[in-house]
Amino acid sequence: MRYNIYVYILVMAAVTYLIRALPLTVFNKKIKNQYILSFLHYVPYTCLGAMILPAIFYSTSSVISAFCGFLVAVILGYFKKGLVTVAVFASVAVFVAETVLKFAF
Amino acid sequence: MKKDFLKGLRHSLPIAIGYFAVSFSFGILTAKYLKYGFSAVSSGTMSLTNVTSAGQFAAVTAIVGGAGLFEMAILQFIINLRYALMGFSLNQKLPENMTLFQRSVIAFGNTDEIFAVAISGKYPLSFSYLLGLEWLPIFGWTFGTVTGFLAGEILPKTITTALGIALYGMLISIVMPVAREEKSVRITVLVSVVLSCLLFYIPLFKVINSGFAVVICTVISSALGAYFFPVKEEENEV
Incomplete structure (x- = not known):
């Protein structure tokens, strides 16, 4: 069953706000459990990893151009380029690849 | 102020x-x-x-x-x-x-x-x-x-x-x-990515929608990461 988009937004906003607000207001105590701390340490990266792949390959009009963008982003990211730099150059790579593909075939 | x-x-x-x-x-x-x-x-x-x-x-x-x-x-x-x-x-x-x-x-x-x-x-x-x-x-x-x-x-x-x-x-x-800096992060992310690709490409798992697939991959790989590579508290700078 599909819900109205504003219902989704309300649920998202409520959950996200509670996550942000509770540590600053209610749970004023430090987490001590090493397993939970470790788990939380990995969460952002594993989550991003699963979100990026394989979805990124279907984010443009062809898998080939998307792969070019992916490659550029990984290389620039490896060399610790900033958020905007990586995003822009990945887009440029896709644009170039799609232009080449259009004329080559 | x-x-x-x-x-x-x-x-x-x-x-x-x-x-x-x-x-x-x-x-x-x-x-x-x-x-x-x-x-x-x-x-x-x-x-x-x-x-x-x-x-x-x-x-x-x-x-x-x-x-x-x-x-x-x-x-x-x-x-x-x-x-x-x-x-x-x-x-x-x-x-x-x-x-x-x-x-x-x-x-x-x-x-x-x-x-x-x-x-x-x-x-x-x-x-x-x-x-x-x-x-x-x-x-x-x-x-x-x-x-x-x-x-x-x-x-x-x-x-x-x-x-x-x-x-x-x-x-x-x-x-x-x-x-790049942390080997443990590298490995756990790799596990997550492999899982994500498996869920995406194996027809049997097509029933799982992509949003929930992300949750599954995140939880499994982070849990494994925490088990095999526990983070010492002082290293846990977010």
């Missing part, structure tokens, strides 16, 4: 510009899904009330996939759980006399980048400073979303297609430097 606010504002300028650029591509992304209820207003509302790149990004996939509300709540919980970690860390640096109301306001804009700036400075984290730091990026994030949504219809298709990858590029730029 006023000086702190202006200082925060100045520190937030690069974040706000970056947010505008990234949320611009988020706006373009949502413009592809008009029939699921996305509009300039609803996309803008989502950005204004959530201010999370990864969370919103995953939400689009979940909404398009027809996720249930509980599923959406769990998805946001898992993806945004890192904000709780940051919150615990930020909490140590807030002045004791900060009121509950002020804390509730500040919590709203505690994003990855704002947290990073707030925690890195040697400035006293006053309410005014944090307020100055937060509002412009939130505005940039919302304004960029709306602009992207509207411009997406005007810009030529080659440009919008190319920008479709921008958000992924941004996410990669968050993961790669840490994956």
